[in-house]
Amino acid sequence: MTDAMVAAGAKRYKAMCQHCHGGPGVRKSEWAKGMLPQQPHLPEVASEWKANEVYWLAKHGVRMSGMPAFGPTDDQLWEIAAFVKRLPGMTQDTYASFENSSEVTVSMDRSLPE
Ligand code: HEC
Helix, strand or coil, rough: CCCHHHHHHHHHHHHHHHHHHECCCCCCCCHHHHCCCCCHHHHHHHHHHCCCCCCCCHHHHCCCCCCCCCCHHHHHHHHHHHHHHHHHCCCCCHHHCCCCCCCCCCCCCCCCCC
């Protein structure tokens, strides 16, 4: 996994995942705190997951929970997975140094639940 992939994934993570899962030095959004089951703080649990498992979870969402399935492309999902694998131990400064994404990268057209 290249650093370019991780950086691209960081942008997507901040746009799509941070509000529920938080990040180094970033707490999840107020509205997400009321959700049950509670979203795990990913920087703490990400080391338990392999990149392909993160990819799978992000692709399908966690069924029967609040976690939606997203509509990014496979390449984008791998970037996110690459980034999530770097989260454990990442400092606040490193996390903050990744670019924020203002572009909306989520396309919902192919992620409607069956
Ligand atoms: C709407 C809120 C929400 C968003 C957005 C969200 N998640 Fe989740 N996620 C959850 C919840 C809730 C769980 C826990 C499900 C459970 O325990 O049943 C979860 C669980 C996970 C897990 C499993 C962690 C564990 O140890 O149980 C991973 C990995 C994960 N999410 C990755 C991601 C990634 C990557 C993104 C961005 C592409 C993302 N999530 C976006 C709500 C969200």
